[in-house]
Amino acid sequence: MFWYVRRPLLIICRLLTAGVTLFFTVETGWPAEPHLAYVNGQPISSKDLRLEIGLFQNEMNLRNRPVSYKTVEALDSQLLANLVSREVLYQHAKALHLKPRSHSVSEAYAELSTQFGGTSALKAFMNKAGITEAQLRSRLEKGLSVRRLLRREAIRKIRISESEMQAFYRNLPDFFQHGEQVRVRHILITDKEPGKEESRMTAWNRIQTLQAQLNAGADFSVLALKYSECPSRSKAGDLGYLTRDQLLPGFAQAAFELQPGDTSDIVTTRFGFHLIRMLDRKPQKQVTYRKALEKIERTLRRDKENQAVKRYVAQHLKQAEIRYQE
CATH class of the missing domain: 3.10.50.40 (Chitinase A; domain 3)
Structure with missing residues (x-):
């Protein structure tokens, strides 16, 4: 992701899994923090929320859409809801014994290092956040478990039909004007x-x-x-x-x-x-239907996957015991 290149926002799965944006709880090194919520007895602290805010800001900077802390602060409740949803999904993945493959965590760590601009930049970020490499890898493993859960339980059966793709191309001609x-x-x-x-x-x-x-x-x-x-x-x-x-x-x-x-x-x-x-x-040129097929399929699949994830998350939130601190 290049800092000066604008990219569209893909929200749902990034907020819930171990993509570019990562969210984690520091377990050692900082004093105890008040808990903001409990998910089936598992606490989420104010420290978790601060890290959520900081990493969200970093993600937006990487997307060339920087936001001020004041702006992000107004999203506290939504960011806390993201933490709760992710914890619910992780617990379900753990119950189903869904873990990432052994090499996946190392690959995710290497990818994250590249996105931060190199190992030194990533380590500087970890030092500032007060976490170790082992803790970061643990959080990557957690996020990858959630990703595997969503793929298996929520989006595996999604299909895109030829008629859907043709209708999309026919109804949105401007979408296929290639500047x-x-x-x-x-x-x-x-x-x-x-x-x-x-x-x-x-x-x-x-x-x-x-x-x-x-x-x-x-x-x-x-x-x-x-x-x-x-x-x-x-x-x-x-x-x-x-x-x-x-x-x-x-x-x-x-x-x-x-x-x-x-x-x-x-x-x-x-x-x-x-x-x-x-x-x-x-x-500039008009992209033909044949050449646009991959883009159409990808766009329609992403929309269906987002909707499927929303439904899946809502279902498991209803089943979880969630308590917010006043």
Whole structure:
């Protein structure tokens, strides 16, 4: 997930399982906290809710939709409800002896590390949150158990018919207008301490040095692999094909002005300083039904899965003994 790329929100399963967003309870290292709710006798503390809020903010930042703490604070009741729902599902998964495969937790941990920008960034986050790697892996295992439960019990039997897909394509023609796309690489140098002039100048000097190396004939891919501070660094800065509305305005304006092979001047966004290399362009076009089949099926399946999960969660909430503290 690239910080400056806009992505649609997929809420339900992310909030309940071990996707990008993770929610967990710290078991040691902090003083005892008052309990906000009990799920079949299992407590949920105010510490859990604080971590829920912090990780929700981090998720929104990764999606380029940052929210203030004040805004998130207004969602306290909904976030607590998410914690309760997740605990209900985990307990049910445990009763059915549903556990993730042994390698799944390690894969999820590696994926999370990539999303945070590397192992060092993830460890810094854990240190700030007051949790150990073992505790984080335990929470990943818990979330993966819930994911396995939902797949087996709620969404396994979902099917999408040909008639449903044809109706979707016929009734939503604008959905299949593919805007002009560009494929670009970029190098990002971040401002480590926003608001401090010294930090800004350090980042500016670094990006200028890289720009000079490019002007002297250096390979853009090599510099991106070595110096970029974006998760796309692992792909030599390649962001793939993107439309204008998937990018921040300043980044998009600079990118769409380039021709294949061109390199931008230094571009400033709230994430730092960028150098952009145009790789390819694709003109706007109407996507045919045959080519849109995968997208249609995926969209309809996601909607049906979300509805199925909602029903499944509601059913088990009714069966659980849930007590909220006044």
